[in-house]
Amino acid sequence: MAAPEISSPTPPSARATFVTGCGAGLLAGLASSGCMLLLNAFAHGVSLPEQVGATITALMPLSLFQFLQQLLGDEAKRYLLICVLLGQCLVFAVSGGLYLLVRRRWQVRPRLAQGPHLGDGLVLAALLWLFAGLVVLPLTGAGLFGVALSIGWLNSMWSLAASGLVFALLFSPAYRWLSASGIREELHRAEVSERRQMLLRRGLILGGVGLLAAFAFRFITQGAHAPSITLRGFKSRLVPPPRPNYGSLVPVPHLSSEITPNDQYYVVSKNLLADPVVNPASWRLSISGQVEQPYTLTYAELMALPMRSQYESMMCISNEVGGPYMSNALWEGVPLADLLQRARPQPGATKVVFYCADDYSDSLHLAKALEPTTLLAVRMNGVTLPERHGFPVRLLVPGIYGMKHAKWITRIEVVNYDYQGYWQQRGWSDEAQIRMTTRIDTPLDGSRLQAGSLTYIAGVAFSGDRGISEVDVSFDLGQSWQRATLKRPLSKLTWVLWELPWRVPTRAGSYTITARAIDLQGNVQDPHPAPPLPDGASGYHTITVIVS
Secondary structure, X not given: OOOOOOOOOOOOOHHHHXXXXXXXXXXXXXXXXXXXXXXXXXXXXXXXXXXXXXXHHHHOOHHHHHHXXXXXXXXXXXXXXXXXXXXXXXXXXXXXXXXXXXXXXXXXXXXXXHXXXXXXXXXXXXXXXXXXXXXXXXXXXXXXXXXOOOOHHHHHHHHHHHXXXXXXXXXXXXXXXXXXXXXXXXXXXXXXOHHHXXXXXXXXXXHHHHHHHHHHXXXXXXXXXXXXXXXXXXXXXXXXXXXXXEOOOOOOOOOOOOOOOHHHOOOOOOOOOOOOOOOOOOOEEEEEEOEOOOEEEEHHHHHOOOOEEEEEEEXXXXXXXXXXXXXXXXXXXXXXXXHHHHHOEXXXXXXXXXXEOOOXXXXXXXXXXXXXXXXXXXXXXXXXXXXHHOOOOEEEXXXXXXXXXXXXXXXXXXXXXXXXXXXHHHOOOOOOEOOOEEEEEEOOOOOEEXXXXXXXXXXXXXXXXXXXXXXXXXXXXXXXXXXXXXXXXXOOOOOEEEEEEEEOOOOOEEEEEEEEEEEOOOEEOOOXXXXXXXXXXXXXXXXXXXXX
């Protein structure tokens, strides 16, 4: 009796191969992306999402950038990172499916039934490694394999290779797991009904419409919250300037502390996920360019130089009127003028450029860089400069928005042309002079107050390096003003705390409170509302309280 014939395993269809390959690529890609982010955060590896995200923000129209910033605030960076990560994982998925389709065409049928092997994962990972180094990174301006990045091409190559190895090790097991789970058979038999697909499409459409409606509602309600201020009789400057009304303030809840603790000091960074961690033992600061005597300092040499201490407040240019991105600290550092004078700038030099460990850069006019209050800060509120605030050294530039206060500085170059930095290339101001602002800290917007009670209106006012001479509060949208008491500031470079006692009206209802400031030169805060982009926000901070 003849033995039964043993048939070869039936290979999957082209469609099932592609779909299962996409699933395997997606699962392996998720792990590979996680490895990439970890290496970027802890081992100076390259992060493709960071590079691609920075390129997207550079190419984004300014109107769209401003809309997203107003709509989402600081969350916009997280959403962008998520979108870029999803795009990267999509590339992994499609690559896995396409690779197996090509492999299916050229390999023999029995082998196909067994699915991909480790060698296939290694080949595909190598192709993706070359694609990232030779195509993606150059398109983002980082050069071949990140040669233009501060971490260098070697760190870029090995970290991409390590992420690729994770992908290679997981690709084949992921394919076998998906196949054994029956996903391939389900997709091959097309058991998903047309009705279910239709419901899914409708659900996605409704979800998208709902999301847009929610964003629109938030945008509309934010815009509707700023009532018109009466400008009748408004003067942009008072001569002579008011004499400051200094006095003692009553401690009240929610009023900002005069000095912001380091862990509460606002932080804004271009980086989507991880900020750089600098090793002080290997860190070097070079001063070069249009100078007679270029030189380099170690961290120990920098710390041995004469230091200057100063209280200085800082505000982000993206801060909305009444926003949280404003803080004050005691700083200690080396006057930048001392370092530049040692290097001796050449005739014709006009700007000083600062390059940072996270590939950020910005510039100052040479005259501003030579001011005695422009520092390279190494200490903050009595301790070594924290990592998140720019360790080992950051720039301090009084009177200029925070984006110019470069962190993690590694190189200073004197140039004879108009250098435009990271944010200037994206449409933000290069002069970046701080616009005077006043914030109401207490009572909180929407608070309920008891009729006839005594409460305190209090907050902070800031005008860069021009000081504050007066803060006024209005309860009738600018038709009349009441002068607040100021706490004498720690320096002319800091914000000023202010306070006004207010007897709450006995009549129940909604009341609007507005605040404005006047600087030591007599300039009155600009009442005309303007968004942060490109020169910083303007307008008066206004809140509403409910009296019952």
